[in-house]
Amino acid sequence: MKINLNGEIVFASTGGRNFELKGKPIWFIHGSGQSHLSFMLQGRFFANRGWSVIAADMPSHGLSSGIPLDTIEAMSDWHIALMDSLGVEKVQIVGHSQGGLIGLDLAHRYADRVSRLSLVATALSIPVNDNLIDMAKNKEPVAIKAMMDWGHGSEGHSHDHTMPGQNHLNYGVQMMTANKSGALHADLQACVDYVNGPSAAAMITCPTQLILGQKDKMTPLKFGLKSAEALKTVNVTIVENAGHMLPSEHPEEVNRALRPFFTKS
Amino acid sequence: MTGDYKFNTLSLHAGFTPDERHGSAAVPIHQTTSYVFKDTEHAAALYNLEVGGHLYSRISNPTVAVLEQRVAALDGGIGAVATSSGMAALFVTVLALCSAGDHIVSSSQMYGANINLFQHTLSRYGIETTFVAPNDPDAFAAAIQTNTKMVFGEVIGNPGLDIMDITVIGKIANDAGVPLVIDATFNTPYLLKPLQNGANIVIHSLTKWMGGHGIALGGIVVDGGNFDWGQNKRFPTLTESHFGFQGVNLYEEFGPAAFITRVRTEGMYNVGPCLSPTNAFHLIQGIETLGLRMERHMSNTKKMLDFLLQHEGISWVKHPTLPDHPDYDVAKRLMPKGAGSVIACGVKGGREAGQAFIENVKVASHLANVGDAKTLVIHPGSTTQSHLSPEAMKLAGLTDDMLRISVGLEDFEDLQADFEQALRSAAKI
Numbered sequence: 165m166k167i168n169l170n171g172e173i174v175f176a177s178t179g180g181r182n183f184e185l186k187g188k189p190i191w192f193i194h195g196s197g198q199s200h201l202s203f204m205l206q207g208r209f210f211a212n213r214g215w216s217v218i219a220a221d222m223p224s225h226g227l228s229s230g231i232p233l234d235t236i237e238a239m240s241d242w243h244i245a246l247m248d249s250l251g252v253e254k255v256q257i258v259g260h261s262q263g264g265l266i267g268l269d270l271a272h273r274y275a276d277r278v279s280r281l282s283l284v285a286t287a288l289s290i291p292v293n294d295n296l297i298d299m300a301k302n303k304e305p306v307a308i309k310a311m312m313d314w315g316h317g318s319e320g321h322s323h324d325h326t327m328p329g330q331n332h333l334n335y336g337v338q339m340m341t342a343n344k345s346g347a348l349h350a351d352l353q354a355c356v357d358y359v360n361g362p363s364a365a366a367m368i369t370c371p372t373q374l375i376l377g378q379k380d381k382m383t384p385l386k387f388g389l390k391s392a393e394a395l396k397t398v399n400v401t402i403v404e405n406a407g408h409m410l411p412s413e414h415p416e417e418v419n420r421a422l423r424p425f426f427t428k429s
Numbered sequence: 430m431t432g433d434y435k436f437n438t439l440s441l442h443a444g445f446t447p448d449e450r451h452g453s454a455a456v457p458i459h460q461t462t463s464y465v466f467k468d469t470e471h472a473a474a475l476y477n478l479e480v481g482g483h484l485y486s487r488i489s490n491p492t493v494a495v496l497e498q499r500v501a502a503l504d505g506g507i508g509a510v511a512t513s514s515g516m517a518a519l520f521v522t523v524l525a526l527c528s529a530g531d532h533i534v535s536s537s538q539m540y541g542a543n544i545n546l547f548q549h550t551l552s553r554y555g556i557e558t559t560f561v562a563p564n565d566p567d568a569f570a571a572a573i574q575t576n577t578k579m580v581f582g583e584v585i586g587n588p589g590l591d592i593m594d595i596t597v598i599g600k601i602a603n604d605a606g607v608p609l610v611i612d613a614t615f616n617t618p619y620l621l622k623p624l625q626n627g628a629n630i631v632i633h634s635l636t637k638w639m640g641g642h643g644i645a646l647g648g649i650v651v652d653g654g655n656f657d658w659g660q661n662k663r664f665p666t667l668t669e670s671h672f673g674f675q676g677v678n679l680y681e682e683f684g685p686a687a688f689i690t691r692v693r694t695e696g697m698y699n700v701g702p703c704l705s706p707t708n709a710f711h712l713i714q715g716i717e718t719l720g721l722r723m724e725r726h727m728s729n730t731k732k733m734l735d736f737l738l739q740h741e742g743i744s745w746v747k748h749p750t751l752p753d754h755p756d757y758d759v760a761k762r763l764m765p766k767g768a769g770s771v772i773a774c775g776v777k778g779g780r781e782a783g784q785a786f787i788e789n790v791k792v793a794s795h796l797a798n799v800g801d802a803k804t805l806v807i808h809p810g811s812t813t814q815s816h817l818s819p820e821a822m823k824l825a826g827l828t829d830d831m832l833r834i835s836v837g838l839e840d841f842e843d844l845q846a847d848f849e850q851a852l853r854s855a856a857k858i
């Protein structure tokens with residue numbers, strides 16, 4: 165659905181069902197240079213099982229207009245503004261990669277708006293290498309290809325897909341290319357600049373969960389596990405052989421882990 | 430496209446993971462119509478397009494999916510749907526984009542059935558086509574209307590061998606808000622990947638060079654995912670609510686995969702020109718050696734051209750790699766590795782001499798196909814076009830002395846000897 169937020173268009177996928185506010189919506193937050201499409205199979209899965217689902221494109225991403233936000237905190241504030249405009253009081257968050265940092269910040273600074281926090285393929289901080297930041301700024305198509313190469317695990321590289329006939333790597337490249345130019349660089353810089361992850365994690369009181377890829381090259385498993393320690397969460401799923409693009413490469417494992425974590429009320 | 434495997438590695442491996450239970454190293458033939466659901470929830474999930482998997486082999490099949498994923502990888506596409514023939518691939522593409530009242534701009538120099546589909550079949554359902562010369566980009570620009578839903582053509586036209594400059598024509602189409610759809614049968618991804626050179630959708634007849642063995646018909650549609658269907662209101666089949674699937678908006682929910690999802694959920698569901706798993710298996714075996722075969726097709730084509738050019742029994746030779754071909758420069762830029770293995774040439778002595786040549790070849794096969802591992806020859810003047818008067822032949826760009834040769838992989842010395850003796854017989858006429 166399309167929402168007007170402060171004069172800009174926001175597109176939010178509702179998992180293919182009409183949005184009806186029931187309980188606490190599952191609120192998907194996409195990663196750097198991604199869009200609602202990275203949660204395609206999660207959104208449809210939960211919407212079809214009676215949850216309210218929102219997977220919004222942040223400004224300059226997917227089908228949303230506007231200029232890119234440049235800090236993790238500004239992104240959190242934007243999500244709160246979107247919740248307000250939809251009349252949503254509390255959400256159950258799924259944050260992938262950079263979306264996980266936003267999730268940490270939201271669950272810390274807006275603790276009363278977040279009932280549960282699921283962090284997928286993420287860490288307390290995401291230090292992006294200078295080379296990638298530079299490519300994102302000056303050679304965006306090259307940065308996109310590099311990210312999709314590093315981001316995908318064996319499914320992507322063997323061109324094998326659970327959706328018959330589809331191709332992970334090339335789909336990922338086209339999804340990212342469809343965002344407005346500049347969105348990726350702003351995202352990656354925001355990840356680098358975000359240093360409050362450890363302090364936020366220490367303060368978070370809502371139930372948390374981690375779903376991590378065993379072979380994740382972008383947010384390596386050991387850093388994911390450190391955030392589990394900091395959050396004192398025991399709800400950790402490690403998906404064997406999985407890379408960073410867990411939600412699309414391993415949708416069934418991700419959905420299986422997410423489902424019991426969320427409440428219907 | 431990404432830090433991806435290279436061409437021959439993809440040809441051998443892409444799209445297939447041996448299954449854990451049996452570990453079969455070759456792609457198994459899943460000769461089944463249907464698939465046992467795990468439970469009702471799983472069945473519902475498949476119908477809701479929320480999990481991957483197979484429902485019914487008209488829509489998808491595990492063996493066919495390996496072929497689709499392999500060709501998508503080779504062509505740099507985001508997804509593919511395989512079909513029972515190349516013609517079916519073109520038809521389901523049109524079906525996904527066009528409705529009555531819509532319009533297509535197409536190259537005029539194409540395989541006869543492609544022309545006939547547009548001119549005689551689609552026109553009966555209210556879809557009109559304007560045909561323009563493939564090497565006249567301005568004519569494409571001028572022919573695009575507000576109801577045009579696709580620009581179409583073959584990179585190497587069959588049988589005239591004209592070259593379409595897809596980089597230039599792709600830009601013209603995209604600037605007008607229309608996708609460029611390319612029949613890449615004659616070039617294969619080995620010679621040119623249209624999706625990285627201006628095209629948005631590629632179709633292949635897999636029956637030809639992709640399979641290469643001449644034992645299985647098949648076709649495929651590959652989606653580049655590089656066209657923004659929401660940029661205008663031209664494509665309601667993709668940007669408005671889809672019948673079934675809870676009225677899903679394909680553009681919003683599937684993004685770059687909107688088109689290929691429509692092909693599967695409409696073309697395969699409602700029309701059903703599906704590829705048989707056994708044919709998919711055969712085509713996969715062929716694609717494993719595509720790179721090697723194409724190298725050899727190109728080197729034998731070069732030798733054949735040299736042979737024909739110096740032969741006194743041959744009056745003219747046409748191939749896009751010859752400097753006197755009108756599209757020589759475009760062909761060289763688009764396809765530096767070679768411009769296909771089909772050659773047109775004229776036999777001295779006209780229709781009768783052509784006929785005598787065809788009847789006397791022994792290694793080459795006289796039949797109506799191209800792209801086989803074996804060398805194929807046909808004399809349109811005495812076969813496919815024999816009913817045409819000399820004037821009508823001229824209008825179709827054909828002459829009655831014309832031979833079409835699809836150069837195969839034989840030892841060239843044997844081909845040369847065979848052609849020598851057949852040309853000697855033709856010269857006696």
Ligand SMILES: Cc1ncc(COP(=O)(O)O)c(C=O)c1O
Pocket residue numbers: 514515516517540542543583587612614615633634635636646647648799
């Ligand atoms: C250029 C071209 N496109 C499409 C086709 C149709 O392919 P099929 O015979 O697999 O339907 C052919 C077949 O000759 C062809 O040459």
